[in-house]
Amino acid sequence: MFDRIRAREEAGLNKPLTGNRAVRKLLSNRLAILGLFIFGTILLASTFAPLLTVHEPQKIDLRSMLQAPSTEHWFGTDRTGRDVFARVLYGGRISILVGLGSAVLGAIIGVAIGAYTAYRGGWVDAIALRASEIFMAFPQIILVLLLVSIAGQSLFNLIAIFTLTGWSGPYRMTRAQILSIREEEYVQALQSFGVSTTKICYKHMLPNALGPIVVNITLTTAMLILAEAGLSFLGLGVPLSIPTWGNILNVAQDLRILQNNWWMWLPVGAVISLFVLSVNFIGDGLRDSTDPTMQG
């Protein structure tokens, strides 16, 4: 067996291994590839929405109210004659911005705090840990709604609130990683050379802890897109004047629309589910490819 492999290697038959090992491993995971494909398609379709539809998401057209899907309106029209397909495309921009943006912002804050305080240790670490415990004691939706009720509804507020409630997960993860790396010999070597604290923890230690953090960002993105959809569905997320996936679904609270006008809510729900599923596939693939304990 090994002789044969060696023979193939010597004959130069094996493809030379290129690129990052984790990236190669991710690309060999079929579900992750499917996830990347769906994710990319929806992301590109939202970004280049004006190229894909001639309709405007906010344009009211009372002559074509409540039309079923047709070649003119792919997902039909809503109660004020707005094109649902255009609203889904444009809505994706905001929904993805809120989900991905808040997850990345939260992760940056959590990682920055986690790396520094875990490396320093002592009372700085203790305070940060207690602060994260306070945030984690709240069920997430309760905390988000509590803050929404205080701060009021706006797109900016929602991103800020999601960021504020989402930093504790990445923080915990970074802290655990840094604590385990802190005792390694290369860190001691850097310390004895007199390298500054910030440089050691952000430049030398953090890159070694990044794998699980990236996985965490994907899973948080999935969760926040679901949270935005849920809140906007209840009318408590992004203000209704801005189309988002959750806001489009808002009309389905009306039982008549639920029963008679399926095109107004079913395709959007399917798009949300597909998008979140693709993010979860990517996250799972990333976990398998970056976590050495998952190999074998």
Added chain:
Amino acid sequence: MLTYMIRRLLNTIPMLLVISFLIYLGLELTPGDAVSHMVDPEIASQMSEEEFQALREALGLNKSFIQRYGIWLTNVVQGDFGRSLSGGVPIMEIVLDRLPATLELSVFALLFSTILGSALGLISALRRGSVTDNGLTVLGMLGVSIPEFFFGLVSILAFALWLDWLPVGGRLLPEYDNYWDHVPNIILPGIVLSLMMTAGVMRYSRAAMLDSLSREFIRTARAKGLPAWRINILHAFRVALTPVIVLIGFRLPILIGGSVIIEAVFQWPGVGSEFISAVRGSDYPLVMSIALLSVFAVLMASLIVDVLTALIDPRVRLS
């Protein structure tokens, strides 16, 4: 054991104090006069200006912030959360009135998701790598990817509007004369809420089962020549079940969060839907009180889980 419990409790109390302080801070910063949520609005509206000022003094509202917090906290510990801004009903009365509905839904979802999730996890682990296993894994992913309210809407459309098997929503409807008449009402919200959590339980019990199958005592049982089902169920699954049951406590935050939205979708008259309408109506005292109570529930659940784990596994309490 006792020292462990005391240590753990000493950890929880400061947390509760800090969070209650933050909640009170929020209460003070939000608009609305404190008198209005401490006194029956009917009485307050009939009072003269002097009486009103005397009342403020008597309630301690002219004292310093820390003293006011102390008064508020003393009341809260005794179960007096003040009054809701809309209607002036005591908050504790509202919560107690709605709690049974929420508990009913939560217990249903907990039981259902635990049974279904651990059974599916068992099957998945026993057929590791098979089509069933992979299919269940993908199904589990789908389960955590579909927004729960969307799943609720689809189920309302299918089972309530088209097939007309189950009611659209609500709980104790006026035409019901027996408590058990509302069982059909709980099926849809209960199952939708359960399926959301089943995926997590399944994943967890699959891992626990695989872990337990690889242990030495399983090899011993095989060597004794016991039938496969006996080994799988009575030996391996029983061991794998312990961490799954402990997991119930940790699912409480997800359960509370999920029930808020599910209750709103199915018009289930629980604490969650009350919370939503309080947020909509900017009824700050009610919002803050329910949030505080939910934190209390989460912290208590994690305390109980920790104590139970320590009871089962002595290594925990000694470390």
